[in-house]
Amino acid sequence: MTPLIELRKVSKYFGPVVSLKDIDMKVYAGEVHCLLGDNGAGKSTLIKTLSGVHQPSEGQIYMEGQPVVFKSPRDALARGIATVYQDLAMLPLMSISRNFFLGREPQRKVGPFSIYDAAFAARVAREEMKKIGIDIRDPDQPVGTLSGGERQSVAIARAVYFGAKVLILDEPTSALGVKESAMVLKYIVQAKLRGLGVIFITHNVHHAWAVGDTFTVLNRGKSYGTFGKNQVTREQLLQMMAGGEELEALAVELDLIARKDPSTAAAEHQAAEELHKPN
Amino acid sequence: MTAQSRDERLQPIGLWQRLLLRPELGSIAGLIVVFTFFALMAGSSGFLTWAGTRNYLEVAAQLGILASAVALLMIAGEFDLSVSSMIGVAAISMALLAHPDYGNLPLGLAILLTLGLALSVGYLNGYLVLRTGLPSFIVTLAMMFILAGANIGFTKLITKLTIVSGLNEKIAQDPIAHLFTGTLLGLPAAVWWWLGVMGVLSFVLLRTPFGNWIFGAGGDANAARNVGVPVHRVKITLFMLTAAAATLLATIQVMGLGSANVLQGQGKELEAIAAAVIGGCLLTGGYGSVIGAGIGALILAIVQQGIIYTNIDLDWFKVMVGGMILGAVILNNHLRKLSMQVRR
Numbered sequence: 146m147t148p149l150i151e152l153r154k155v156s157k158y159f160g161p162v163v164s165l166k167d168i169d170m171k172v173y174a175g176e177v178h179c180l181l182g183d184n185g186a187g188k189s190t191l192i193k194t195l196s197g198v199h200q201p202s203e204g205q206i207y208m209e210g211q212p213v214v215f216k217s218p219r220d221a222l223a224r225g226i227a228t229v230y231q232d233l234a235m236l237p238l239m240s241i242s243r244n245f246f247l248g249r250e251p252q253r254k255v256g257p258f259s260i261y262d263a264a265f266a267a268r269v270a271r272e273e274m275k276k277i278g279i280d281i282r283d284p285d286q287p288v289g290t291l292s293g294g295e296r297q298s299v300a301i302a303r304a305v306y307f308g309a310k311v312l313i314l315d316e317p318t319s320a321l322g323v324k325e326s327a328m329v330l331k332y333i334v335q336a337k338l339r340g341l342g343v344i345f346i347t348h349n350v351h352h353a354w355a356v357g358d359t360f361t362v363l364n365r366g367k368s369y370g371t372f373g374k375n376q377v378t379r380e381q382l383l384q385m386m387a388g389g390e391e392l393e394a395l396a397v398e399l400d401l402i403a404r405k406d407p408s409t410a411a412a413e414h415q416a417a418e419e420l421h422k423p424n
Numbered sequence: 425m426t427a428q429s430r431d432e433r434l435q436p437i438g439l440w441q442r443l444l445l446r447p448e449l450g451s452i453a454g455l456i457v458v459f460t461f462f463a464l465m466a467g468s469s470g471f472l473t474w475a476g477t478r479n480y481l482e483v484a485a486q487l488g489i490l491a492s493a494v495a496l497l498m499i500a501g502e503f504d505l506s507v508s509s510m511i512g513v514a515a516i517s518m519a520l521l522a523h524p525d526y527g528n529l530p531l532g533l534a535i536l537l538t539l540g541l542a543l544s545v546g547y548l549n550g551y552l553v554l555r556t557g558l559p560s561f562i563v564t565l566a567m568m569f570i571l572a573g574a575n576i577g578f579t580k581l582i583t584k585l586t587i588v589s590g591l592n593e594k595i596a597q598d599p600i601a602h603l604f605t606g607t608l609l610g611l612p613a614a615v616w617w618w619l620g621v622m623g624v625l626s627f628v629l630l631r632t633p634f635g636n637w638i639f640g641a642g643g644d645a646n647a648a649r650n651v652g653v654p655v656h657r658v659k660i661t662l663f664m665l666t667a668a669a670a671t672l673l674a675t676i677q678v679m680g681l682g683s684a685n686v687l688q689g690q691g692k693e694l695e696a697i698a699a700a701v702i703g704g705c706l707l708t709g710g711y712g713s714v715i716g717a718g719i720g721a722l723i724l725a726i727v728q729q730g731i732i733y734t735n736i737d738l739d740w741f742k743v744m745v746g747g748m749i750l751g752a753v754i755l756n757n758h759l760r761k762l763s764m765q766v767r768r
Contacts, residue, residue, distance in 0.1 A: 196650075219652040229652060236643030237764075239710045240445075247640045248652035250633035258632045285445060289764045 147210045149342040150195070150226070150311050155204035157190050164190040167204070168368050170361050172311060172342040178332060178371075179353035180346045181386050182363035188346050192361065194342070196228040197221030206388050214355035219248075228313040231320075235296050237289030241281060244288050245303050273302045288384050294325030301332045305339065309311050312343045317350050329355050331350040348386065354379050362386055370376050434710030439475045446762035448716035450756040451723065454702060454748065458723050463701025466733035474610075481611065484725035486620035486673055488718045490692055491699035492618075494667035496715035497662045498700050499629070501642035501709025502553060502560040503647060504666045507696065509571035511716030514538050514581050514674035519588035519684035526582065531598040539671050545571070548574045550660035562742065568693070584682065589683035604679040614676050618718070621669065625712035637664070642709025654672075699724055702752040711760070723748060 148171035154254050157165040165187045172178045181187045193199045195206070197215030205212050208224060215221040218228070235244050248268045267284040274281050279298055289298060304312050314333065318326040333356050337343050347353050350406040353360065360377060362369040363383040369385045442450055462471050470476050477546050480586045490507060491670055521527035521534035528536070549567055553560040579586055595601040606613050629635035638649030678684050682710070701707065702723055703716025727744050 198650075218650050222652055228650065230647075236647065236710055237638050238706075238760075239643055241638055243639065247636055248647065250636050252633060258631075261633055261636060263631070285442075287445070287764055301679060 146171060147211060148172055148207075151207040151210075153202045153205050153207065153343060155191075155194065155206065157187075157199055158202045159192055163366050164195070166366050167254075170368070170371060173289040173317070173335055174310070175229065175340050176358040177337050177343045177345055177356050179357035179360045180298065180344055181348065181350065181353055181360060181382060183348060183386055185365070186362055186386075187366040188330075189315070190366075191322075192228060192315055192344070192346060195221070195269055195311075196226055222307075223338065225310035226309065226313065227309035227311070229300040229304060229315065229317060231316045235288045235300060238287055240285045241274075241288055241291070242284040242350050242351070243268040243283075243298060245270040245273070249307060257371065273306045274299065277302050278333060279400055292325060293321050294328045297321070297329045298332055301329075301336060305336055305341065309343045311343060316348075317345070318347060318349060326352060350379055350383050350386065351368050353382070396408075426657035433562050444759060446516055447713040447756070447760075448719060449704070450718045450752055450759055453717040453755065454723055454752050455719050455726075458748070459759045461577065462726060462730035462734070465736075469733045470632060470654045471730055471733040472694075473505045476729070478490060478611070480613050480722075480725040483729055485612070485614040485723040486676065487695055487699055487724060488618040488721035488753075489614075489676075490666075490669050490671050490696040490762060491703070491717040491721045492714050493662075493666040494623055494693075494696040495703065495705050495712055495714050496629060497529050497659075497666050498697070498705045498707070498741050499642045499709060499712040500659055501645065502550075502659055503697070504549060504562040504663060505561065505693045506545070506549060506567035506571055507666055507670045508565075508689045508691060508693040509568045509575065510542060510667050510670035511674045511677075511692060512684075512686050513545070513575045514577060514671040515678050515684035515688045516575055516588060516686055517541055519591055519678055520579075520598050523588070523591060526588075529593075532600045533592065533598070535671075535675055538674075542667040542671040546664035547660060549667070550605040550663035553657050553663070554659060565607060565678050572686075572690075577687050586686045588685075589682060591684075592676070592682035595679055595682055601622075601679045615743060617672060617676065618721075621672070622714055622718045624647045631707045631713055636657070639710060641698050642711075643712070649705055670750070677747065689719070695724060696721075701756075704756050725751065 149266065150172045152168050152170040155165060155168045155170075156163070168187075168191060170178075180188055180191065188200065190420075192367070194201055195215075197218045197220050200216075207213065213224065215226070220253070221228075236247070239247070242263070243266065246269075251262040251265045251269070252259040253265070254260075270284045271281055277298055281297055288299065291299065301312070301314070301317075315332075317329050321329065330352060331344055331346060337356075337358075345353065345357065357374065359371055359373055360382055361371045362382060364385065436460055473553040482649060490511075491564075492506065494504065506732050516530075518534045545567075549560075549564055551701060552558075552567075553563045556563065576586060579588065595605070602613075604613050604617075608616055620731055635659045637648065637653045637655075640651075640653045641658045645655045659742075673692075674684075674688065677688060699720030700712065700717040702720035703713055703718065705712030705717065715734050724745060727748065730736060731741050731744070
């Protein structure tokens with residue numbers, strides 16, 4: 146089976162800063178591929194490269210086996226890669242239906258003019274939201290009246306409606322409570338069952354474990370590799386995210402400090418006393 | 425979802441909730457208050473007559489043309505303070521180009537060339553703002569001074585004066601001028617231009633994809649760009665539109681007066697912003713209405729003209745304008761908060 150999207154030896158440099166180095170990754174249709182990593186691991190750079198915001202400095206992206214270059218987010222979107230950013234790309238003061246269709250407005254011919262088809266937008270927005278189990282009373286209500294989880298759902302429903310093949314979700318659960326997270330995780334599974342390839346970025350291993358099929362762990366711009374759910378345990382993932390070996394090294398170092406401590410303390414104490422001795 | 429809960433959810437939304445979603449709501453309330461006030465204070469001294477009405481409609485029209493374009497630009501998240509200087513530049517430019525002693529071009533051509541000049545200034549404004557990433561407030565403030573100064577310098581260089589007059593004969597001969605000075609159904613051309621501009625721009629904002637992009641560009645430029653809205657193109661187009669509105673206003677004034685003054689239009693930039701804000705536009709962008717801005721212009725005009733019919737001293741006009749702006753913004757803010765409350 147050809148992967149929907151594949152990265153081969155993708156690197157991204159910003160001047161002297163190496164943000165990504167030799168990343169390999171494959172995402173298949175109908176799977177949730179979790180991208181894990183601590184802050185600064187390169188997750189954001191990687192998804193921006195996948196969604197056309199950045200172009201790779203080295204390496205190649207393939208879509209369904211064909212090499213591709215995404216010139217802009219619009220370009221990536223046109224090829225079926227939809228990204229739901231952490232900040233959601235939602236405008237709180239704008240209505241749900243206008244948000245839903247922002248950038249791809251439905252049009253209706255009236256004489257020689259193409260006009261924005263508000264009735265169609267309202268109907269589809271309501272239908273699509275209903276499909277994922279949210280019943281909105283009024284598609285004209287501002288997005289700002291929805292909860293965080295509902296807004297995530299609007300963004301996901303929008304991506305699915307516009308025929309995304311690959312859905313990239315940037316930390317969709319990080320700002321949500323337990324119930325709301327569960328709701329979003331449910332939509333992730335629904336999107337996967339519809340045959341989308343979902344890239345789920347998170348630093349919450351529990352959320353990743355609940356829905357993920359494969360896991361790629363990033364650390365300081367490099368990949369630890371991709372693991373199937375049967376090849377790895379939750380604890381191992383957590384270890385890798387924190388930079389496993391570094392943690393062990395840190396433990397040794399902490400131990401050394403603790404052991405050295407009594408003698409150091411005594412030496413310092415003596416030095417201090419000598420300073421305070423009257424001449 | 426059970427059938428019952430769906431029924432419960434589909435309850436009709438109240439009229440009040442629907443009205444709250446309209447950015448114009450506050451300005452309509454303001455209009456009623458202001459109109460009632462002057463009807464009571466000056467109803468007997470001519471404010472309610474046809475002549476009185478015509479008076480404030482004409483003032484509202486001139487400001488409203490400008491405010492309609494400024495409102496769109498504000499909804500897209502940008503300011504244009506140079507629009508006042510642009511009026512003066514456009515007035516002088518078309519007067520010089522058409523004047524028998526200088527350009528001696530046909531009126532229509534002079535207006536078109538001036539429009540071309542204005543559009544390039546608008547483009548430059550937009551380009552500088554987007555290129556430098558500086559706030560448009562600063563960039564267009566600089567442009568306001570540059571245009572005003574250059575206008576005086578240039579005009580004095582050519583005419584040794586700051587006024588270009590003597591166009592009356594040419595205007596009287598040219599039927600094009602009639603488009604800007606005539607009357608239709610008892611209303612001056614300016615009022616029809618205003619209604620036309622306001623109607624078209626409101627339609628563009630609410631009923632075209634471009635209108636959706638304007639909201640998007642102002643609401644969150646980054647988010648809009650991420651979903652494929654050409655934010656730069658939208659903003660540059662609107663800077664050009666604002667300059668074009670300034671040119672239309674200058675044309676109406678020059679054709680009406682038969683002369684142009686370098687100081688023409690001064691102070692209009694803030695009046696236009698005031699009208700847009702009274703009409704519900706947010707200073708931070710992403711929210712507002714062209715019709716609201718028109719109502720805002722009407723309110724300012726009623727205050728400005730209505731005060732003449734009362735025995736209040738004219739010097740108090742600005743105090744009332746300031747009060748109106750403050751009151752309108754507080755009211756609009758409150759209404760918007762109400763509309764954003766979660767409805768369950």
